[in-house]
Amino acid sequence: MENIEKKLREEVRKLLIEKKVDAVIGYEDGTLPLTATPCFIANPDDADKLVWNRFCTQNLAKFVHDLVMQHKESQKRVKPEDRIKKAFGVVARGCTSRSLVIHLQELQYDRSECVIIGVPCTGYVDKKKLATAVNQEEILGGSATKDELFVKTATGEKKIALREVLADNCRTCRFNNPVISDLMVGEPAPPMDAASEYAEVDAFENLPIEKRWAYFSKEMAKCIRCAACRNTCPSCYCRICFAEQSQPQWVGIGDDPSDTQMFQLMRMYHMVGRCVDCGSCISVCPMGVDLRKFLKKLDKDAFELFEHRAGASLDSPAPLSTYKENDKEDFIFNPGGGGH
């Protein structure tokens, strides 16, 4: 990882000095030990702040979209002949690169507006799992090796196996290396355990329907509708989200459980073929709602029904924006087998 970090800083410095990009979105150390946070670098001298480690959690594609849109907005009042173009660099692991593919497919910006600095990824640490592993004690410091974490708390130092605290989405990630990039830093990472990707969904599907409903309503009852999940999701870039629309008002503002369920079902349904399983929404949720259980089902269906993997390739369009003549029909209600 050290080597990747060093090379990453060099490449970013070069891109900024050569003015190939106006700013780079990456990660820097967080204010607390064993955390990292997104950062924006415009000055080549700041490139040394960049880190690439086990604690880089958020999907940075979100910020590429934000920056491009802000820039476009700022250019609206400028005379056409005086308008300037900007490009943004982004440190992209597998899921981030897939979100960028989705943006490009959905014509949010041009390929020339982003420079993709690909990094190999072996997964990040789920901070909720880590907190459990240290019995919710305050983390005072620590370090990481290839498969272990050493965590210092007030009661001493603890050694934790990495695979125990790796985020669920990382453990079963199918695309841990970038699917597109302008330059790659480091060698491709070994594959993760993609074969068991849908194990959780399969198990849930096999529960009786009332158990499924009980779980869904229990999870949704935790949600305080803070919308952090939506705000961090790279696929959620709508200027006006249905959740805030008032004509029609999709989501009631009361505290009826069904209003929260509507918000969640609707937001998740917008992720058909668009969720890259980056886990950002789950990591920012203050209430620990098990969103992945439901998002992953949509991902599974998009593959089962349409052989689509979100953002895996620029050539495969969003599944709900297209169709095939031979799409499955078995769900069509057909009384008496009639029709013609």
Added chain:
Amino acid sequence: MAENQAKEGWEPKIVAIVCNWCTYAGADLAGISRIQYPPNVRIIRVPCTGRINPFYVMKALQEGADGVLVSGCHPGECHYISGNLTAKRKFATLKRFLNYVGVEGDRTMFTWVSASEGDRFAQVIKGVTQAVRELGPASKLTKKISDK
């Protein structure tokens, strides 16, 4: 909805969202041919099934529908060429998703009825009403406190 909670004398309330060119005309034909079908269905006409936001289905369930039916032109007969085919993809995923979270599959039905199929329209309504009747009143996803 309050009246749904009283099982006594309960009748299924079914919202049917149908396209103007095929299923609505099919319903019309059923009407002018005097074919009988259960009066439990409330029909909403839209230009094309491709225009139906899947949110409509969820929202109908929240507002007290016991079942929702979406029906359009048979594949290949869409007035707008492929609206029904994109709709098919949306409803395939929606039906599975709702079932996954625990809403019975028979509460959301999708089918095709052409303008010449008055009898099929009646059959579909009979079938859907029967299936929803067997499930009983909907309570999942239903709003308990009315906004009004």
